[in-house]
Amino acid sequence: MNRNPLLVVGSVALDSVKTPCGEVERAVGGSAVFFSAAACNMSAVVPIGVIGEDYPMDRLQNLKECGIDLTEIKQVSGKSFFWSGEYSEDFSSRETLVTELGVFENFDPVIPPHLTDSRCLFLGNIHPTVQSNVLKQMNRPQLIVCDTMNYWISQYKEELLALLHRVDILMVNDSEIRELTGESNLLCASRIVHSWGPKAVVVKKGEHGAVFFGTDWSFAVPGLLLDGVVDPTGAGDSFAGGFLGYLSSKEIFTREHYRKAMVYGTVMGSFAVESFSIDRLETISKQSILKRVTELRNLTSFD
């Protein structure tokens, strides 16, 4: 394992979620938490985030036992970021019921000196200006991956494009890249993103899998076939955690490593959706991860 820890900047939230399989109240969530819980199986990881006084500290201790360094999650006075949503009967859509930013509204991440040399950085879905401010504090990491969402695309596109100029991989879902580029064909859309700076785009498509678009090669992975989906919340961030956790454990980043990173992203995303919150991610063994990698190989290989 590479000793240089993987850095993630993002939300640390409390989620109340209702799905056809049940519901959960104020469970730990947020992009930095799902990402870390997925990545920690393969790499040391340091999440940078902010929580309020209401955050359940015992749950954070569990994360610590997973090997996640929690010292950069700062507790401040106020309420934690709270999100509440409900999924449709077939999981195909969800409705956001409540979003209370709380202390996350003024999140101004500070990268401590001992972490400015981190080799791999994930910029979770936050304001593109905040993402840029993080980059300014770093000595250029070898690999910068960033996420975003429709709100930033429609309201802060200029800031987002300025950020993308300095990012290696944009990781978004299919509707986001279509909105960002105004192009419905994913291959054509990825070429537009390449022209803005990123050397690669990863497009996440939920149950349909994900596609890596390099400038002159691509890799596609279907979703694993699951019969026990409980809660899709956090699947994308868990994918990112598996993807970067795998890469962070490698000395160099080859095409074969990127392919395998897509596989690990898919596998970690598949675990994430099998429970509410990070419950399933916390209990995975290395063996069960390898078993799903093999499953994915059996699902896709021919000849």
Place this chain on the structure above:
Amino acid sequence: MNRNPLLVVGSVALDSVKTPCGEVERAVGGSAVFFSAAACNMSAVVPIGVIGEDYPMDRLQNLKECGIDLTEIKQVSGKSFFWSGEYSEDFSSRETLVTELGVFENFDPVIPPHLTDSRCLFLGNIHPTVQSNVLKQMNRPQLIVCDTMNYWISQYKEELLALLHRVDILMVNDSEIRELTGESNLLCASRIVHSWGPKAVVVKKGEHGAVFFGTDWSFAVPGLLLDGVVDPTGAGDSFAGGFLGYLSSKEIFTREHYRKAMVYGTVMGSFAVESFSIDRLETISKQSILKRVTELRNLTSFD
């Protein structure tokens, strides 16, 4: 190449189609035509269908030059099946403007004695009772694959279930299997179909690829990444033609053959959408087919 010809029973239509890339008037189409044009690269194929007096006979001659035996496409007095539709700007949906069944309304396929021993049979999307009547005329083929659509599922479910009992593989798209089984999870839906008789289900998902669900194993293939989609009409039937054309060329049907058949289905579907009607399918070389098989391997293989 296996000498026993592949049999397909389905529509032989004239299609007027408008897409963001242009439009075409009364072009040859229909499930039996797309299927045959895709399958004929790998197998002898005999389409069974009916046309009216208005069918452009010169276009049929082109099909003959592709090696398709046209003697069982019967011309009768009346008008040919006509369909007209328009696709949305991003190809994600289409609106049917006109459906005139014409001579297809009373289509009552007769299997001539020399074809009742055919080894592989594709039952295109027609009334399930007509599909059953075809089966009754056959000595049990080794491999029976059938398609259907939402209309038959909602209006003639009993007849469809009676048919499925005698079918080896159901090949439908994702919305169809969900409607048929009332189950949104594809893995769970496939198990329901297995309980009705078919030993396998192939679910087509358009740009997201396709999945083969056997009773105890699965195979998933993503869509090829295309930047030149012109008209998606007939993609599903071309997939079926590639799938069964490949299998028909094999002496036995192993798991590895089914996997490869999914690959050939995907490749033939990718050609079909690159032009209106069967224009692209008619001009494919064996080399360009093999090139796309290699592309798909490069797109999906890891380690």
